[in-house]
Amino acid sequence: MKKFICHKVSEGVAEAEAIISKDHIMFYLMKPDTGEVIEQAHSLEGKSVARKILIFPGGKGSSVVQADGLYQLKLHGNMPSAMVVQFPETVLVSSAIIMEVPMVDKVDPAFYEAVKDGDTVRVDADHGVIEIL
Amino acid sequence: MKLTQEQQDMLDGKYGKGTAYAMKIQVAIGECFDAPRMVPITRAHVALSNQEADLWFCEKLLSEGAHCRIAPTVNPGFCLDYFTKRDMVAPEFAELMRRTHSAYKSIGAQLTYNCTPYIDTNVPLFKEVVAFSESSATPFVNSIWGARSNREGANSALCAAITGFVPEYGLLLDKNRLGDILVEVKADMKNDYDYHILGMLGKKIGEGIPVFTDLPKATLTKEALRNLGAELNTSGAYGMYHILGFTPEAPDLATAFGSKDPKRKVTITNEDMAAILDEISLEGNRPIDFVMFGCPHFTIGEVQHIAEKVKGTKLKKEMWILTSCHVKTMAERMGFDEIISEAGGAIVPDTCPDQPCWRHLNGKVGVTESPKCAYYPQRRGIHFVIRDLDTCIDAALTGEVK
Numbered sequence: 001m002k003k004f005i006c007h008k009v010s011e012g013v014a015e016a017e018a019i020i021s022k023d024h025i026m027f028y029l030m031k032p033d034t035g036e037v038i039e040q041a042h043s044l045e046g047k048s049v050a051r052k053i054l055i056f057p058g059g060k061g062s063s064v065v066q067a068d069g070l071y072q073l074k075l076h077g078n079m080p081s082a083m084v085v086q087f088p089e090t091v092l093v094s095s096a097i098i099m100e101v102p103m104v105d106k107v108d109p110a111f112y113e114a115v116k117d118g119d120t121v122r123v124d125a126d127h128g129v130i131e132i133l
Numbered sequence: 134m135k136l137t138q139e140q141q142d143m144l145d146g147k148y149g150k151g152t153a154y155a156m157k158i159q160v161a162i163g164e165c166f167d168a169p170r171m172v173p174i175t176r177a178h179v180a181l182s183n184q185e186a187d188l189w190f191c192e193k194l195l196s197e198g199a200h201c202r203i204a205p206t207v208n209p210g211f212c213l214d215y216f217t218k219r220d221m222v223a224p225e226f227a228e229l230m231r232r233t234h235s236a237y238k239s240i241g242a243q244l245t246y247n248c249t250p251y252i253d254t255n256v257p258l259f260k261e262v263v264a265f266s267e268s269s270a271t272p273f274v275n276s277i278w279g280a281r282s283n284r285e286g287a288n289s290a291l292c293a294a295i296t297g298f299v300p301e302y303g304l305l306l307d308k309n310r311l312g313d314i315l316v317e318v319k320a321d322m323k324n325d326y327d328y329h330i331l332g333m334l335g336k337k338i339g340e341g342i343p344v345f346t347d348l349p350k351a352t353l354t355k356e357a358l359r360n361l362g363a364e365l366n367t368s369g370a371y372g373m374y375h376i377l378g379f380t381p382e383a384p385d386l387a388t389a390f391g392s393k394d395p396k397r398k399v400t401i402t403n404e405d406m407a408a409i410l411d412e413i414s415l416e417g418n419r420p421i422d423f424v425m426f427g428c429p430h431f432t433i434g435e436v437q438h439i440a441e442k443v444k445g446t447k448l449k450k451e452m453w454i455l456t457s458c459h460v461k462t463m464a465e466r467m468g469f470d471e472i473i474s475e476a477g478g479a480i481v482p483d484t485c486p487d488q489p490c491w492r493h494l495n496g497k498v499g500v501t502e503s504p505k506c507a508y509y510p511q512r513r514g515i516h517f518v519i520r521d522l523d524t525c526i527d528a529a530l531t532g533e534v535k
Contacts, residue, residue, distance in 0.1 A: 009165045060370065062268055064182035064287055071186030088165055089370065090303075094289040097161045098190060105165070 002132045004108040006084070008125040009093055012102030014082035015122040015133070018115055019049060021056035027069025027095075028061055035078035050078035053121040058085060059092030067095045074099050082123035084130065104130065134163045134300065135170050143296055151199025155292035162289060163300025172301045176257050177203050177294040178250050179242065180267040180287040183210030183233045183488060190288050191236040194295065201241035202297035205290065206255040208267055209246040209430070211490035212483040226489035242294070246483035247457035248429045251278065252355055254459065259381060262305060264293035268366030269359055269429045275373040277358055279381040281305045284372040304372050310382060311391040312344035312375045315398045320406045322349055326502050326521040328357040331401065332364025333409045333504050335371070339397050344375040344389045353379055356432055360503070363429050367505045413504050414519035417534050421518060422497035424529040427455025428486045428506035433463045435522070436480060440469035442526045443476040449532035452478035455486065478529070486510050500528045
């Protein structure tokens, strides 16, 4: 088990399978009933973020579409279990807090070298700790 | 984050559950960005969207007793009266707009339904601290008026309107307002439309605060600056930019960059402008079904220009001009509304192109001068050729676009 420190953005604790996105994320271009990314040429195109630990650089898209996209996933129980972000901005941060998804940033760079798709990861935003189990 | 007694009382619920919820969200945002404290705002603009999440959030705050301390202006949904009278909108969407209207009215918003508050109805002063959402609004109030707003989301701006405070971070601080990208514009800038296209070059400009140079002063109209900000946030994410020798925080290069070297230098050429247009527009030389203007909302000056062009003619195709209700009233008063109606066009107040009231345009091809207008309605099956304003007006008259 490897532990890494991080910084809380949105409170909560979650443990799930990791999914890593190279590209910025827009929740509007995901299927609400599956959590599948439908954005063309996205590194997660065709993959689902539902109930996973989503590791990604940052958010994109207008405030309106970001919040609505995450809300639609929430209605279907298909939001990510937690999010690990590198470059938070106000729109993403407020969307995560309002939809109550745990989210952290400022993660120890060693985490990014260690983590792989499919690893089981535990995010404890409240204590600022991530573990690869 | 250090809170004042009043802010702590808000968080602890002494001002009601809704205010406590709004404050909790703002404190979390502040802690994320290491804000040391919260500071008061004197204006807000909420990019209401008339979408489910937006309504859910506003109704949730309202049901817990929240009320705006600072009455925010709001973005358009669609004009209920106009579209229900003409039977253009499905009942469930009319109901959504009715609920949105009712929720924002009850929570204490100014029901302006206009996306250009920085021109008409909510103009901040130099250094005024405000909370503005809406992609064209945040860069305008920061860059042109020198007011201070972060790039708020619709929901964080509503929280700020309720508490009357924002966490102090980002563009509220001098050090974060300096330019870091030098953008030399060698392309020919002739009119407001060229600023739409310039703004679409976000990918080439890169992330940061651009400082534009070589822009001809005579072309820097309020419409051009509105277009530039709207498109910078369609092609990227920009809370602020500078124009050398024009915007208040960029009198010279040393001030604009804080006496540092830019991290990037970019030159924009006519070829860049032509290439991006190719990428974002349908091909021309085709018949079109309709013309749409007013994303962001058109000014009375633009309405007048169109009225003069179409006076005494009959349009071959539908022409929709979206404006604020103030501009609509002014157009009626000045006779432009009558001229445009007689030609077969319509000035519609309080309405956005990305709304369910445009279902009759599904599968059709329009022409517009705004790339933002072309971008968002794609998911409604509406596609556009993008051309300058006069070419679009000609297309309405002939039914074809070059």
